[in-house]
Amino acid sequence: MNEPLLQHINSPADVKKLNKDQLPQLCRELRQQMIETTSKTGGHLSSNLGVVELTVALHRIFDSPQDTIVWDVGHQCYAHKLLTGRREQFSTLRQKDGISGFPKPHESVHDAFVAGHSSTSISAASGMAKAKTLNKDPHSTVAVIGDGSFTSGMAYEAINNAARSGDRLIVILNDNKMSISKNESSLAKYLSAMRAKPNYFKIKDSVQELCHHIPLVGRPLEHTLQKLKATAKTLLYGSNFFEDLGFRYLGPVDGHDLEQLCAVLERAKMLNKPVFLHVETQKGKGYKPAEENPGEFHGTSGFDIETGKSKAKLGGSNFSEEFGKHLTELAKMDERICAITAAMKYGTGLNHFSKEFKQAGRFFDVGIAEPHAVTFAAGMASKGKLPVFAVYSSFLQRCYDQILHDCSIEKQHLLLGIDRAGIVGADGETHNGLFDVAMLLNIPAVELWSPATYEELRWSMEQALYHSDGVCGVRYPRGGENAELAALCQPQNWQLLNEQPNKRNLIVTYGRISSEVLTAAKTLNAAVLKLTKIFPVEEEILTELKQYQRVLFVEEGIKTGGLAQYVGAELLERKYSGEYRIRAVENRFVPHASPAEATALCRLDSMSLINDYQEFFE
Numbered sequence: 001m002n003e004p005l006l007q008h009i010n011s012p013a014d015v016k017k018l019n020k021d022q023l024p025q026l027c028r029e030l031r032q033q034m035i036e037t038t039s040k041t042g043g044h045l046s047s048n049l050g051v052v053e054l055t056v057a058l059h060r061i062f063d064s065p066q067d068t069i070v071w072d073v074g075h076q077c078y079a080h081k082l083l084t085g086r087r088e089q090f091s092t093l094r095q096k097d098g099i100s101g102f103p104k105p106h107e108s109v110h111d112a113f114v115a116g117h118s119s120t121s122i123s124a125a126s127g128m129a130k131a132k133t134l135n136k137d138p139h140s141t142v143a144v145i146g147d148g149s150f151t152s153g154m155a156y157e158a159i160n161n162a163a164r165s166g167d168r169l170i171v172i173l174n175d176n177k178m179s180i181s182k183n184e185s186s187l188a189k190y191l192s193a194m195r196a197k198p199n200y201f202k203i204k205d206s207v208q209e210l211c212h213h214i215p216l217v218g219r220p221l222e223h224t225l226q227k228l229k230a231t232a233k234t235l236l237y238g239s240n241f242f243e244d245l246g247f248r249y250l251g252p253v254d255g256h257d258l259e260q261l262c263a264v265l266e267r268a269k270m271l272n273k274p275v276f277l278h279v280e281t282q283k284g285k286g287y288k289p290a291e292e293n294p295g296e297f298h299g300t301s302g303f304d305i306e307t308g309k310s311k312a313k314l315g316g317s318n319f320s321e322e323f324g325k326h327l328t329e330l331a332k333m334d335e336r337i338c339a340i341t342a343a344m345k346y347g348t349g350l351n352h353f354s355k356e357f358k359q360a361g362r363f364f365d366v367g368i369a370e371p372h373a374v375t376f377a378a379g380m381a382s383k384g385k386l387p388v389f390a391v392y393s394s395f396l397q398r399c400y401d402q403i404l405h406d407c408s409i410e411k412q413h414l415l416l417g418i419d420r421a422g423i424v425g426a427d428g429e430t431h432n433g434l435f436d437v438a439m440l441l442n443i444p445a446v447e448l449w450s451p452a453t454y455e456e457l458r459w460s461m462e463q464a465l466y467h468s469d470g471v472c473g474v475r476y477p478r479g480g481e482n483a484e485l486a487a488l489c490q491p492q493n494w495q496l497l498n499e500q501p502n503k504r505n506l507i508v509t510y511g512r513i514s515s516e517v518l519t520a521a522k523t524l525n526a527a528v529l530k531l532t533k534i535f536p537v538e539e540e541i542l543t544e545l546k547q548y549q550r551v552l553f554v555e556e557g558i559k560t561g562g563l564a565q566y567v568g569a570e571l572l573e574r575k576y577s578g579e580y581r582i583r584a585v586e587n588r589f590v591p592h593a594s595p596a597e598a599t600a601l602c603r604l605d606s607m608s609l610i611n612d613y614q615e616f617f618e
Contacts (some may be wrong), residue, residue: 005029010085012059012110017484023060023258027052030079031286033090039305041093042426043101046284046297047146048078050176050255050590053170054144054279055079057261061269062140062408068128071146074102075172075298075489077111084110096593104428117395117432118368119152120472121145122171126158140269148343151367162276163246170268170275171247174255176283176294188400217566242276251278256285295346308520319476322454323417324349326461327388330357336386338362342370348419349392370395374402374414381412387467393433394424404443411445411470415461421450421475422512422556424598428592434585436475438561441535445470448535450511452489455482456532459491463533472544475511482515487516489530494541497521497528505617506548508567510534513556513604520609524617526552530568534563542570549578552613556604559584581616583609 005022006029009015016028030052038045056079058069064084069079080089083100085108092098103111113124125143132139149155150173162215244247248271251262266339268275283298284290288376289308290297302311331337331353339353345365354363364443366373377387391399396418409412440446440553447468449460457476488497498521500506505526509517514530517577521528529544545551545567564582571580584601592598599605603612 005089006033006082009087011085012062012064014085015059015083016058020156020258020262023056027056027258028286030056033082033288034078035305037090037093038300039303040091040556041095042299042301043078043094044075044299045287046077046290046294046317047176049056049287049290050281050283051076051144051421052079053173053258053261053284054172054281055175057258057265058142058144059083059128060262060429061265062142065112067140068112068125068132068139069110070112070121070125070141070143071103071483072143072149072161073115073118074100076144076146077103077115079400080110081108084108091484094428094592096591096597098592100428100592101426102428105112114430116427117398118149119145121149122155122158122162125171126162126165126167126169129162129169130165133165136166140168140170142172144172144174146560146617147173147175148221149368151343153371153372159242159245159247159276163242163276165274167274168272171581172277172279173251174279174281176251176255176281178186191255206249245455247274247276249276249278251276251455252280255279255281260595316480317454318480319454319478320347320349320419321352322349322457323390323419323461323474323476324352326458327417328352330461330465331357331362334386335362335493336384338364338380338385338387340364340366340373340387340389342366342373342389342391342395344390344392344419347392347550348388348607350390352384357518363453364494370398371402374399374416375406376413377414378402378406378410381407381414382410386413387413387430388415388417388465390419392420392431393418393436394420394431396436397439400439400443402445403440407471408443408445413469414471415464415574416471416473417461418475420478422477423590423595423602424478425595425598426592432590433475433477434558434590435564436473437534437555441561441563441566443471444510446535447472447533449474450489450499450534451476451532452484452511452530455486456489456491460532478510488518489532491532493533493538494529494531496544497530498526500525500527503527504549506545506550507552507554508545508564509554510563511556513554513599516599516604516606517554517608519606520613523610524613526550526617535566537563537567537570542567542574545571545580546576548573550581551581551618552581553579554604554609555582555584556599557584557601558587560587579616581613583612 002025004025031049034048074528086099089099094101099107102116105111121143125141129141226513240249250264250268253260268277283294339350341348341350345351357363373389377389380387418436424431451457451460460474464474505528507517507521508527508529510531553567555562555564562584564584568580590598
């Protein structure tokens, strides 16, 4: 049995020390480590398994961090983390105080750029490559982007500018699903494989060198050969979009053939100009359950390695599922309703709608193109449809201008299903939905609901669709409802819970955090005013608040510009004479941890509220 290799890899330099016959073993060990770790911590597995050979080849050919590698999102960076000095910390993946599931420059000099949202890699890498050119730095910059991320307009904006830059930029398309190359013939594949072999490049360079030494006719001959080659490639492959833009296109290359990968990466590095390298990989490579069901292992909780079965408790529902199911029921009765997703059909619960209405042409997956989805919805609304765009809160951040300019100004009526609102947990800073309320409050004519129970969710959706106008947002958390809240709450704009006859102490809140607030209120001897429709704030609510001597607003969102600050300002304008406090997420990013740990870190849990406000409510 061969001696383990991974335990001796502490930096990319150690990868270069291995002989090429050892590399397949290293790839097997990387996959085994990723499978073992994510089976306990959860994480993005299938996409990471697919880029193991590519990652090894990158660190074999390039010199990180002098050569910069930019990963698009973190769905591809686990092997990279294992090869860049974080092997011993890898068991803490996505855990509180552990390493992140995404590239983070504060973790390592080998992580070039924060990447939690897709389609940013080419723009960032292009900027880095340009800075290197200006600094006369000869090192390369590499962007690795998946084919899913290539559905975003930002990626096309980037390649349009990067291709003509002349910088040492290599864009690697990790193609694990959709076909980019036009021709899939056996001959095309054979020639692509031939072009990736080292001898091909040696012969090509020898021919060029020979031409350079032929007096008078050498240069024209080389030019003629290049034109003949370009004509032949066009006849065989058709027009190549990337070469038309100005990239030197290489590929497609087998992303699991290390010899091919190393050879073509070496070639790309030598060209000293913008290169587009097309690499074909298999999602879930090396782990049969992930190969057979790559979608299930894209983002997975803990699982049993032998069977691939999830360790998560089965049964019960969640807000995403309830949203998707109720929207489907409403759409059966109203043919105006259409549903839109940005490549998150299952995550947002719209798989139910898709199954029912895709054939009818009422379901649209626009890819990773959230801004387009909003303006597309506005266009549909302008012609009498009732479009519903279900999107994660953190991804809605990309749509501010579209909501303001394309929807709100003309009061186009659409529903935003704002999923994963509030603290999300292990995905951390880039995925917590803490900014949507503050972002939307300053856009005129927007209405917002934040239900805490399934019944409130269904009611809010109907209110937004049929009893409101303009842009309507219904925001809801990841996970399921709290049973105690479900028993207490009624679907209405606001409700007073744990009432106190003396009107002294009051806590105002909304959404999932209401359960923590209600628990704390019983000890703090305070009433709870729980909002469901959170904006616009009714005058009746402000009148109710003015009756209390002490008011605390607890908000699972960013403090600056949030609802609590808005309500506080409204109370001051009405000459409120009591004491008013705000507990919200201070102006910070909340790191990865479990939802309960992150809630406590923000001091939004019931115990923190009791400890921090006992004196205030005495």
